[in-house]
Amino acid sequence: MTGQDLVGQRIKTVRRQRGFSQAQLAHPELSDSYVSLIESGKRTPTPAVLELLAEKLGCSLTYLVNGVTAEQMEEIELGLSYAKLALENGEITEARARYAELLDGSGLAGLPERRQEAEYGLALATQACGDLDEAIDILNRLRRDAGAEMPPERHVSIAVTLTHCYRGRGDLAQAVQTAEDILGGAVRPVWTEGLIELGTALLAAYAERGDLLRAHQFGAELLAAAELVGTPRALVMTLWAEAIVAAETGRSDDAMKLADRALAIYSENGEPRALAKLRLDYAQIRLIARPSDAAFCRDMLTKLETELQESSVDATDKMMCAQSLARAELMTGRVERAGQHIQSMLPISEGMRKEQRAEAHLLAGEVLAELGRHEEAVSELAMVSELLDDAPPTRQTAHLWLTAAQVLERIDEPARGADAYRRALACVDL
Structure with missing residues (x-):
């Protein structure tokens, strides 16, 4: 049944509950035949007509359009906000439960965009919990069921997450295929931030499967595309992906140049919590690319540890900071201090x-x-x-x-x- 049919049915149901005939509902602004066509799904009412009918029927416009009352809509929006906040704060089990609860209810049935948001959020939370197979099933089902109704940006976001999930479970061929289905045509699509993010996921998959020549070639193309898009986020994502590939392939000088530029850009444009996370990632890359800088990284991480403890970053970042500090202490010969850091690191890791x-x-x-x-x-x-x-x-x-x-x-x-x-x-x- 189409959305148009459902709107007509709701108008008919409420009209009968109110004891109105079609003529009574229509008079004097509309004809009873027009109301009949709306109720049978043969005409799509304009927003102005829908607002008029909602007023006459004494119900909310939200109910006629989506099948939920204004109060129910507010509750759904609040539920989605809480689930998203839990996910952003690293409370992944809580986020997963909240998204699942929203999807189990009937409130999202007439709200395709909100349902897609909840399903995608559930996939992200499931991925964060480490259940990659289930996350992949959710994402593929979402792509299949939503089809053409899904905005292009959501299609790209799903492809990004699918690429990461396939890579995470070791299915590198499928990870590459998922991204190349969108990016690998003879003519590239017009680059956007979303497509740049998908490109960085593809770059990581190339590097992971050892296709270093392809990673190098595609990385240069991706960086040029990010320069063209011109947003700080596009540039930082690409520079960072390139820096990781360079560090893992032994090009330490290149890795640090790319990482330095990414950090400089984000320091001017990023919000504090994300900047602290980027500085943590920077210290990790520097430990890999320049082991001789371990003392510098240790001091940087010590300051970051205090910042992270006082902020709302998720547990994963706090664990990674303790882990990197232990590694830096070990590299500088301060083994006892490294032992102290592993004592704080291991309890946090248990939920990872x-x-x-x-x-x-x-x-x-x-x-x-x-x-x-x-x-x-x-x-x-x-x-x-x-x-x-x-x-x-x-x-x-x-x-x-x-x-x-x-x-x-x-x-x-x-x-x-x-x-x-x-x-x-x-x-x-x-």
Whole structure:
């Protein structure tokens, strides 16, 4: 049944509840035949006519259009706002429950845009909880069911999230295909911020699957497109994606130039909470690209830790800051201080995705090994093995297995180390 039919049915239902005939409802502004055509779905009333009919029937215009009262609409909007706020603040379980509750109710049935918003929010919250298969199912169902009714911007947002989800579960071919379906034609679409974001997701997928030449070529094209779009967000997203690829491929000078430029742009245009997160990411990239700057990064992260504790950033960012601080302390030889940071890092990590938890426990194992607490280090590395046992075979997973193997080798656990080496090689099909 179309939206036009539903509007007509609502007018007919309320008219009968009020005890009006079609002629009584129509007089004197409209003809009874016109009201009949509206009620049968054969005519679409103009906004002015709908407003007139709502006034005559003594109901809200919102109810005639969407099937919900003004009070119900306010409640739905409030529910969506709370769910979105929970997601932005990192309260992912709460956000997921709120979006699911909204979708379980009947209030969104006549509100396709609000329903799409709730379904997309549920997919984001589900992705954040680490349930990538379920998030992918939600997103594909949303694309299929909404079809042409969905705004182009939403199609692009869904493609971005799908690309990240496929990449997260190790399905790099599908991640690339999802983005290339939109960006990979003979003629590129007109670039927008949304398409730039999709481009950065595609760039990460190229790099993850080891297609470094394609990543380099596409990265140059994407940066030129971001310059053309000209918004600070488009430029920062692209510069940051390029910096990560450069750091991971050993081009440390390029990585820092790109990261420095991104941070400079955002420092002038970004809001404080997002800027603090970007500075955290910057310190992480600098630790990778320039290990000799570990002391500088440690001081930067120490200041950031205080800022993050006093702000509303999510738990993931606070954990990543503690983790990066522990790494910086370890790199500068201050192992005891690194041990203090892992004590605050591990409890926060318990609610994270398996890969994030594995990375935290791996770092704890490294620190404990340096402290000479070998039994505790082995225990932490056993937890890493358990968490990674069914993880997707990505470059990140391979790196975690490789690092675990190296630590196990240092603490004289050759059998466990050999197994970790085999798992690392399996992740890259060797």
